[in-house]
Amino acid sequence: MVSLWLLMLGILSIYLWLRQRYSYFERHNIVHLPVSAWTPLGHLRKLLLLRISFGDLFHNIYADPRGGQAKVVGFFLFQTPALMVRDPELIRLVLIKHFNSFLNRYEAADAAGDPMGSLTLPLAKYHNWRESRQSMAQLFTSGRMRESMYPLMMGVVIDLEQYLQRKLGDRSERMLPLSKMCQLYTTDVTGNLFYSMDVGGLRRGKSQLLKKTKELFDPDPRKVLDFMSIFFLPQWTNLLRAKVFSEEYAQFMRGLVGHPRERSKGDLIDQLLHLQSSRPSSHYAQHPDFIASQASIILLAGFETSSALLGFTLYELAKQPDLQKRLREELAEAFSLTPTLTYETLVTLPFLRKVCLEALRLYPAAAFINRECTSSDPNGFSLQPHVDFVVPNGMPAYISILGLHRDEKYWPEPNRFDPERFDPDRSKDIIPMTYIPFGAGPHGCIGSRLGSLQLKLGLAHILRLCRVEVCEQTVPQIRFNPKTFMLESKDEIYLRFYRDKL
Template identity: 70%
Template sequence: MLAFSLALLLLSLALLCIYLYLEQRYSYFRRHRLTHIPASSWTPFGHLKQLLLLRISFGDLFKEIYADARIQHAKLAGFYVFQTPALMLRDPELINLVLIKQFNSFLNRYEAADARHDPMGALTLPLAKYPVWRESRRCMSQMFSSGRMKQRMYPLMQQVLHELEQHLDRRMGGRSEQVLPLSEMCQLYTTDVTGRLFYSWDVGGLRHGESLLRDQTKQLLHPNLTKVLHFMCIFFLPQWTWLLRAKVFAAGYARFMRQLVERQLRQRCQKRNPLADVDLLGLLEPLQRTQHSDFTASQAGIILLAGFETSSALLGFTLYELAKQPALQRRLKRELTTAFGQNAQLSYETASTLPYLKMVCLEALRLYPAAAFINRECTRPAGFSLQPHVDYVIPPGMPAYISILGIQRDAKYWPNPLHFDPERFAPSRLKDIIPMTYIPFGAGPHGCIGSRLGLLQLKLGVAHILRRHRVEVCDRTVNQIRFNPKTFMLESLDELYLRFCLDPM
C-alpha cells in the first residue's frame, strides 16, 4: 500500500510539473500583452490537437484560427504550434510587410528538413534555406519565363489537351451523357503535363488510363503513421527532425525520382530527346555540379508533388462550381465557342486573355487557393518591430502564419464569401480588391514559382473539357465540399461526381 501511495504521489507531482510547465509556456502572449487565442494547459499540442488527430485539414485549421471570434478585430494574434508561440497575420498591410516590403527580415519558411539525414527534402525549393533557396529559385525561374511558356510549353500542353479530350470521349463510351468521377481524369491530366514539360517524358496517362507518375504521387501521399509523424515534425517541430530522422519523401518515391532523373539525363546525353535540353532537368544540370547529388531529383520530386496536389484538385473544384450554376457555364461556353471557332485549339494569346474564362478561374482560386496557408520565419537576429502597426517585436525564429483560405473567404473583404461569383474579378471591379486579400499563390519572392503556368493549365483544362461537353450535378454530387484532413493541400474528402453531357460547340 505504501508503494502504491508513493507511486501515486510521484505521478501527481509529475502531472503537476507538466501542467505548470505548460502553463508557463502558454503564458507568453499574456505576458507580452498581445491579443491571442488561449491554449489549454492540459494539452502539449497547443492549437494543433484536431490536426494531429486527422480530424481537420491544414487549410481549415488555419482558417478557423484566422476567423476565431476572440481575435476578429486584431491585426495579428498569437496562438501555439505545440508549445511554440506563433503569429496569425490578419491585416493586409502586415501581410504585405512580411511577404514583400521586409522580405529580408523573413527570409525562410518555418518548416524545415534536416540537411544531414534528409538532404533530398532539405534541398527542395519550398524547404531550402537562404542562400540555397536563392540560387535554386534563380535557376528554376528560367523555366517559367513568358517566352519559354509560349514557345516550348504551350505546344506540349496542346498535345496533352488533345489526349484529354480523347480520354473523356472514351469515358463517355458513346453515350450522350455519363456520370463520371473527376479526380482520376484531373490527376492524369496534370501528371501528363508535368511529365512532358519538366522531364520531357511522354507519360501517356490519359491514353492508357493509368500513369506511373500518378501512382507514385498517390503512394507518397497515402497516409500512414510514419508519414504523418514525419510530416508533422517537419512542419511544426523542425528543430527535432534530426531526432526523428524525418523524411519529406518516402524511400520508394525518392528512389523513383533519382532513377527518373538518371534515365532522362542519360537519354539527353545520347541525343535521343532534343527537347530535353530545355526542360527542368536540363536547366538544373549546371547547378547540380556544385550541389548535393540529390539536388536535381529533389526539385523534380517537389515539382511533381506540387502540381499533382494543387492543379488536379483545382480543376475538379472549378468544374464542380460551374455544374452548380448552369447560367455561368452557359456564358463561359458562349465565350469559348467564339474563341475556338472551327479550330480544335486556342492560340496562346487567346487562352491567356479570354476575359470570362479568366474571371471564372480567378474566382475558383479565391475559394480554393493553391496555397491554403503560408508562413515566414523571422530571421533578423535582433527581431523585427511591428510598430507603428502593433506594439510588438517579433523575436528571431518565431513563425508568422497567413491563412490564405481565411482571408480569401473573409466577408470583410469578400461579401457573401462562399458564393462562387466570377463577377468579383470583372475588369471594372478589380480596383476594389484590397491588395494582399487575394494571394492564391502566395506573394513576394517566396511566392509560387509556377503560378502563371498553374493558371494557364487550369484555363486550358476547363476550356477543352467544356469544348464538347457540359457538366451538371447529379444524385451522386455532394452538396458541399469538405476538405480531406489527411492531405496537405486542399483536396475534397469526397469524390466529386458530375454528369457529363455531350454538348459540342
C-alpha cells in the same frame, strides 16, 4: 506511495510548465486563442488526429471570433508561440516590404538525415533557396511557356479530349468522377514539360508517375509523424528521423531523372544540370540528390494543387449553369475557326480569366503560408506602429490565404462563386494583399502562371466537348480532406457529363 507522489509531482510540474508556456501572449498583451494547460499539443490536436485539414485549421484560427478585430492573433504549435497575421498591410510588410527580416519558411527538413528533403526549393533555407530559385525561375518565363510549354500541353489536352470521348462511348451522357481524370491530366503535363517524358496516363487510363505520387500521400502513422515534425517541430526532425519522401519514392525519382532519354532543350533537368555546371563550388547544387529533390517537389506541387483546382472549378460551374453557359459561349466563339486555341487567345479570353481567378479565390493554390522571423536585430522585428509587439527571431508568422479569401470584410458573400468580382470595374476595389492565391513576394509560387495556364487549357477543352451538371451523387458542398496537405476534396466529386460539342 513514494512512486505515486513522484508521479503526481511530475504531472504537476508538467502542468505548471505548460501553463507558463501558454501564458506567453498574455504576458505580451497580444490577443490570442486560449489553450488548456492540460494538453501539450497547443492548437494542433484536431490536425494531429486527422480530423481537420491544414487549410481549415489555419482558416479557423484566422476567423475565430475571439480574435475580434486584432491585426495579429497568437496561437500555439505544440508549445511554440506563433502569430496569425490578419491585416493586409502587415501581410505586405512580412512578405514583401521587410522580406529580409522573414527570409525563411518555418518548416524544415533534417539536412543530415534527409538531404533529399532539405534540398527541395520550399524547404531550403535562404542562401541555398536563392540559388535554386534563380535558376528554376527561368523555366517559367512567359516566353518559355508560350514557345516551349504550350505546344507540349496541347498534346496532353488532345489526350484529355480523347479520354472523355472514350468514357462517354456511344452514350450522350454519363456520370463521371473528376479526381482520376484531373490527376492524369496534371501528371501528364508535368511529365511532358519538366522531364521530357511522354507519360501517356490519359491514353492508358493509368500512370506510374501518378501511382507513385499518390502513394506518397497515403497516410500512415510514420508519415503523419514525419510531416508534423517537419512543419511544426523542425528542430526535432533529426531526433525523429523525419523524411519528406519515402525511400521508395526517392529511388523512383532518382531513376526518373537519371534515365537516359532525348530531352527537350531547357527542361527542368537540363536547367538544373546547367546550374550544377555553373556553380562547381556550391555544396548545395553539387549534392547527388539535388536534381532528384527539385524534380520531386515540382511533381508533387503541380499534381495536387492543379488537379484539385480543375475539379473544384468544374464543380462550381456545374452548380451555376448560367455561368457555365456564358463561358461555353465565349469558348464557342474562340473555337469557331480552329479545334485548338493559340496561347495568345487562351490567356486573353475575358470570362475564362474571371472564372479562373474566382476559382483561385475560393480554392487558393496555397491555403496558408508562413515565414520565420530572421531579423538582423537580435531582439527581433518590431511590428510598430501597427501592433505593439516585437516578433522574436525564430517565431513563425502564418497567413491564412483561405481565411483572407473568404473574409466577408473583403469579399461580400465570400462563399458564393462569382467571377464578376474580377470584372475590371470591380477588381480595382480589391484591397491589395487580400487576394494572393499563390502567395506573394520572393517566396511566392514559382509556377503560378503555369498553374493558371494549365487550368484554363483543361477547362477550355473539357467544356468544348461537354457541358457538366450536378447529379444525385454530387456532394452538396466541398469538405477538405484532412489527410492531405493541399486543398483536396474529402469526398469524390461526381458530375454528369453531357456530350455537347461546341
